[in-house]
Amino acid sequence: xxxxxxxxxxxxxxxxxxxxxxxxxxxxxxxxxxxxxxxxxxxxxxxxxxxxxxxxxxxxxxxxxxxxxxxxxxxxxxxxxxxxxxxxxxxxxxxxxxxxxxxxxxxxxxxxxxxxxxxxxxxxxxxxxxxxxxxxxxxxxxxxxxxxxxxxxxxxxxxxxxxxxxxxxxxxxxxxxxxxxxxxxxxxxxxxxxxx
Amino acid sequence: xxxxxxxxxxxxxxxxxxxxxxxxxxxxxxxxxxxxxxxxxxxxxxxxxxxxxxxxxxxxxxxxxxxxxxxxxxxxxxxxxxxxxxxxxxxxxxxxxxxxxxxxxxxxxxxxxxxxxxxxxxxxxxxxxxxxxxxxxxxxxxxxxxxxxxxxxxxxxxxxxxxxxxxxxxxxxxxxxxxx
Numbered sequence: 001x002x003x004x005x006x007x008x009x010x011x012x013x014x015x016x017x018x019x020x021x022x023x024x025x026x027x028x029x030x031x032x033x034x035x036x037x038x039x040x041x042x043x044x045x046x047x048x049x050x051x052x053x054x055x056x057x058x059x060x061x062x063x064x065x066x067x068x069x070x071x072x073x074x075x076x077x078x079x080x081x082x083x084x085x086x087x088x089x090x091x092x093x094x095x096x097x098x099x100x101x102x103x104x105x106x107x108x109x110x111x112x113x114x115x116x117x118x119x120x121x122x123x124x125x126x127x128x129x130x131x132x133x134x135x136x137x138x139x140x141x142x143x144x145x146x147x148x149x150x151x152x153x154x155x156x157x158x159x160x161x162x163x164x165x166x167x168x169x170x171x172x173x174x175x176x177x178x179x180x181x182x183x184x185x186x187x188x189x190x191x192x193x194x195x196x
Numbered sequence: 197x198x199x200x201x202x203x204x205x206x207x208x209x210x211x212x213x214x215x216x217x218x219x220x221x222x223x224x225x226x227x228x229x230x231x232x233x234x235x236x237x238x239x240x241x242x243x244x245x246x247x248x249x250x251x252x253x254x255x256x257x258x259x260x261x262x263x264x265x266x267x268x269x270x271x272x273x274x275x276x277x278x279x280x281x282x283x284x285x286x287x288x289x290x291x292x293x294x295x296x297x298x299x300x301x302x303x304x305x306x307x308x309x310x311x312x313x314x315x316x317x318x319x320x321x322x323x324x325x326x327x328x329x330x331x332x333x334x335x336x337x338x339x340x341x342x343x344x345x346x347x348x349x350x351x352x353x354x355x356x357x358x359x360x361x362x363x364x365x366x367x368x369x370x371x372x373x374x375x376x
Contacts, residue, residue: 026264046267051290054260061264061272064225064248069268083260085253093250180293184267193269196357 006167007142009103013074014039015145016101016152021070023152024062024187027176028055028075030110032103036074037176043190047176047183053082056100060090063098063159066191070097070152077104077118077163084127090159091132098159099152100128105168113168128161135160210342210368211236214301217346218247218273221354223299225250225265225272227258233303233369234275255280256287259298266296271354274300278322278363279315288329291359298331299353300361309371319366326361335363342368 013035017025026046027033032055033047046062048055059073080087080102090098106119118124128136139145139162148162177183185195214237218226226241227250228234241249252258258274265272276284281302291298305312306319323333332352336345345362352358 024268050293051260051263051287053256054263054287054290057257057260058264058267060250061225061261061266061270062268063264064250065265065268065270083257086257086260088253089250089257180290181295184263184294184296187267188269191269196355 005140006165007140007145009035009105009166010038010171011142012101012103012145012164012166015142016072016074016149017042018149020044021153023070023072024066026055026059026062026071026073026075028052028073028079030076030079031171032075032079033176034174035103038172038174041176043186045176045183046187049178049180052079053086055079056083056086056090059098059100060086060093060095063095064093067095067097068155069191070099070155071095072152073098073100075100075102076109077102077106077116077124078108080124081117081122087128087131087133087161091128094132094159096158097155099148100159100161101148102161102163103166104163105166107168109168109170124163125161128163133159133161137162139164207236208339210336210339211240213343214346215240215244217343217350219244221350222271223247223273223350224270225261226275227252227261227272228275229255229258229277229280231275231277231303232372233277233364234301237275237301255283258300259284259287259290262298263290263294263296266294271297274298276300276302278302278304278306278319281322281325281361282318285325285329288331292330295357297354297357298359299349300331301364302326302361303364303369304366305372306366308366310366311372311374323363331359331361333361333363335365337365337367339368
């Protein structure tokens with residue numbers, strides 16, 4: 001399963017968030033949410049521990065509500081496959097401030113490493129492009145990751161999609177808060193919203 | 197082609213009542229999977245300068261969208277048909293966990309003079325599925341009660357964060373009639 005020269009997921013996410021400024025980052029259910037935590041807990045991190053398939057749509061709702069803020073969804077291939085229709089929904093809405101990065105290890109890492117559809121057949125970049133997300137790219141180098149991280153701040157040219165091929169090696173679990181209300185209200189507070 | 201039974205010849209006004217209530221509650225994002233019963237309301241939403249109609253490929257997308265909208269400071273409402281409630285089930289778990297205001301307006305099939313047997317199983321369990329998922333269910337069965345039911349639903353959803361579904365009964369929207 002392991003292939004040569006695949007990227008390290010923690011390095012990829014660190015690079016995506018290294019100069020995040022006002023980015024709101026959403027981590028999909030599974031290892032992606034831990035990767036975001038490993039890059040540093042942040043008031044604008046949205047950690048998902050459930051709702052598989054919903055990460056991109058949470059990103060869309062946030063991006064439409066806050067068009068002046070860059071919104072970055074970081075999720076896995078299995079989570080994205082479950083919410084594949086949301087790429088069509090996003091392609092139709094075309095939120096210029098929304099970026100999606102899929103960490104594609106071609107496996108369901110949290111459940112024992114069973115191979116996912118991207119290992120043999122499914123091409124998520126092709127799906128995203130065919131759904132109207134014209135800036136859809138396959139990434140295999142850290143230089144491309146760094147370029148993508150910069151474009152996330154360009155609020156005029158999204159939506160954009162990147163599929164990043166990563167190593168399927170398991171990494172240390174670094175767990176964020178599991179309290180959903182805390183997570184949401186912390187982001188809302190940072191954006192200037194009062195509790196109800 | 198389909199016509200409507202048990203509905204007046206003129207276009208009904210209750211969708212306008214719904215639209216007015218949603219506007220008054222500052223609803224901004226309106227995800228939907230189209231349904232004939234929602235067609236007039238969807239038209240009003242798509243013509244609105246303050247609301248954004250967002251067509252979905254499946255209803256569960258709308259639940260996640262509303263979580264994101266609230267995190268970004270906006271209220272929304274999910275429009276769907278009773279079949280769509282089944283598509284939402286796991287995503288409904290976001291509502292108590294994230295505690296965002298959730299309002300959905302569900303046009304009913306599978307009841308009151310239904311022609312299509314395939315609609316009956318999900319239509320029969322729609323209310324139970326919602327209630328088991330922690331969502332309060334209100335129902336409007338005639339046009340006269342739509343404004344009061346919508347007002348109550350929106351108030352408790354947005355003011356008290358009580359997840360609420362309004363079932364718009366097939367008696368209200370008119371059973372779909374299948375003709376050539």
